Amino acid sequence: xxxxxxxxxxxxxxxxxxxxxxxxxxxxxxxxxxxxxxxxxxxxxxxxxxxxxxxxxxxxxxxxxxxxxxxxxxxxxxxxxxxxxxxxxxxxxxxxxxxxxxxxxxxxxxxxxxxxxxxxxxxxxxxxxxxxxxxxxxxxxxxxxxxxxxxxxxxxxxxxxxxxxxxxxxxxxxxxxxxxxxxxxxxxxx
Numbered sequence: 001x002x003x004x005x006x007x008x009x010x011x012x013x014x015x016x017x018x019x020x021x022x023x024x025x026x027x028x029x030x031x032x033x034x035x036x037x038x039x040x041x042x043x044x045x046x047x048x049x050x051x052x053x054x055x056x057x058x059x060x061x062x063x064x065x066x067x068x069x070x071x072x073x074x075x076x077x078x079x080x081x082x083x084x085x086x087x088x089x090x091x092x093x094x095x096x097x098x099x100x101x102x103x104x105x106x107x108x109x110x111x112x113x114x115x116x117x118x119x120x121x122x123x124x125x126x127x128x129x130x131x132x133x134x135x136x137x138x139x140x141x142x143x144x145x146x147x148x149x150x151x152x153x154x155x156x157x158x159x160x161x162x163x164x165x166x167x168x169x170x171x172x173x174x175x176x177x178x179x180x181x182x183x184x185x186x187x188x189x190x
Contacts, residue, residue: 013051015111015126018163019082020055022109022124022175026082030060032073033086037065044086065091067098074106085112096120109173118164118189123173125164162186 019029031048033041045061052059060081064070077083085092085099092099096114100122103110110117113127144150163181166189170177182188 013047015084015113016048016051016057016059017055018124018126018181019084019109019111020057021178021181022170023080023082026080027056028058028060028078029082029084030062030073030077031084031086032062032064032070032092034065034089034091035063037089037091040089041086044088048084067095067102070095070099071102071106074102074108074110077106077108079107081108083108083110085110085117088113096122104169104172107173109170109175115162115164115187118166118169121166121169123166123169123175125162127162164189 016029016031020026023029029052031044033044035041049059062073062083064073074083083103092112093114096112096116097120099112100110100117100120103123104121109123111124111126112122114125117125140153143153163185164187165177165181165185167177167182168190
């Protein structure tokens with residue numbers, strides 16, 4: 001549905017910060033981007049490089065545009081490295097559950113956006129609220145159905161951010177989730 005968007009690209013640096021909180025001893029964090037979507041990848045890389053520099057981290061850029069490529073880059077990560085999955089890319093959004101399963105299989109702490117990632121076993125998700133976007137799309141649709149012209153309507157942007165943590169995955173990775181993150185989470189899966 002056109003007319004409603006959510007925050008995903010903009011929260012990329014926060015995902016990096018959250019991964020750093022979970023892996024405070026790691027000095028390298030990987031960011032996986034889709035090279036077939038260069039505009040989104042470029043924004044994610046630039047924003048994440050600034051955030052990594054501010055945190056004193058090295059950012060390793062990985063490329064994947066298929067499930068097999070994603071499996072290969074995750075398998076190649078050094079033990080203890082964290083992975084940030086670029087948000088806002090259609091490939092990562094459509095394959096969320098499969099990508100979470102890959103990170104779990106390889107024992108890689110990873111963060112993406114959306115509850116589906118953590119429900120499928122991923123460690124952490126942080127991103128725009130899909131439910132809130134759908135709510136805004138419904139309002140937009142209602143306005144169109146009552147006769148307003150879409151060209152005259154603004155684009156609605158959900159600014160609600162949600163965070164989900166999978167404590168079972170954290171435990172299996174030997175990670176202790178800081179209490180502040182647990183308290184801030186919208187939902188903790190155990």
